[in-house]
Amino acid sequence: MDKKHTSLSSFYLYYLYEHRHPRNRVLHYIGTSGVIALLILSILWQYWTLLAFIPLVGYGFAWVGHGLIERNKPATFTYPxxxxxxxxxxxxxxxxxxxxxxxxxxxxxxxxxxKD
Known part of the structure; x- marks a missing residue:
């Protein structure tokens, strides 16, 4: 299923394929929302230590979704x-x-x- 992707548009279809399960996508949305919140709060409060938590929040929720729900390897490892x-x-x-x-x-x- 995975092939060599040379463009973001072709990769995005593969990315969606690897995120077919709605609960996995919800975990990604939680993580991405957390990343955005941490970034905004870091800037507003000028509390730069919060930036250190971005990878933990962003990847933590996503990897739980891949490990427990989709049961696949996150695409991050191959196409960061x-x-x-x-x-x-x-x-x-x-x-x-x-x-x-x-x-x-x-x-x-x-x-x-x-459908077709």
């Missing part, structure tokens, strides 16, 4: 930059209500959709 960007793209699509369309495109791409 694409994975980080894709997490924020997925978060943005979720916040803006565009994620279902992206998930449908992923399902079609990977032959998981019964």
């Amino acid at each position: 930059l694409y994975s980080l960007a894709s997490d924020f793209i997925m978060y943005f699509h979720w916040i803006t209500g565009k994620l279902s369309r992206q998930l449908e495109a992923m399902e079609k791409h990977y032959g998981l959709s019964d």
